[in-house]
Amino acid sequence: MHIPDEILLELVDPATGEPVGPGKIGEVVVTLPNATYPLVRFGTGDLSISTDEPCPCGRSSSRLVRIVGRIDQVTKVKGMFVHPEQVEQIEKKIPEVESLQLVITRVGHEDQMTIQAALKSTASHSDELRSRISEVAREITRLRGEVVFVDRADLAGEERKIVDKRKWE
Ligand SMILES: [Zn+2]
Incomplete structure (x- = not known):
């Protein structure tokens, strides 16, 4: 275009x-x-x-x-806008990853981002991979997140790249 x-x-x-x-x-x-x-x-x-x-x-x-x-x-996390496309950008940069999902929660007054990572069957969990996912996510979203390895079946709703669990009271 x-x-x-x-x-x-x-x-x-x-x-x-x-x-x-x-x-x-x-x-x-x-x-x-x-x-x-x-x-x-x-x-x-x-x-x-x-x-x-x-x-x-x-x-x-x-x-x-x-x-x-x-x-x-877009979802606002710690004042930053996060978009599903960014999650896809992270996925594309890490060949071991089958699917990623960002889960946003709030602890006290702080937003927390957890990166749920389902890996391809050929890949295995490692600290190196964990820190690589976290680093790429930070590069793209400018946010720090904790990486948790999960089974693909544990991702809440296949298509949802960002799950916002914060309660707005
Ligand atoms: Zn052209």
Whole structure:
């Protein structure tokens, strides 16, 4: 998806409104300098990722890789927005992992993130793998989480990448 020259398109961090770089998830914000119907920094509510890598078609304008979801799918943990797509990014970086699920709980006034990791049958549990998962998760979500190895059957609902167990009272 190339961005037409007449549109100013920004991807911004939903929390801070600051622009995010290529490869990072941000909300699509559009400015359209059209005389009859101008839009100024219109937040679409769609989350996307941009890339500045050269396109096979030869055009050099920047482009969106894909729409990754809606802003209402994000979960706020310790002030950071976490999106299911980020969990998929973590999965892709660790070949031993079959499926990951983030479980968010609250202890006192603190959010806690537990990373439940179901491994492929060929992989085995190790401290090295545990710290690698934790490190990649921190790189992508900017959050620390405790890694727990589980059986795939123990993941609550196959498709749910983030389970929010916090009680809001
Ligand atoms: Zn292209």
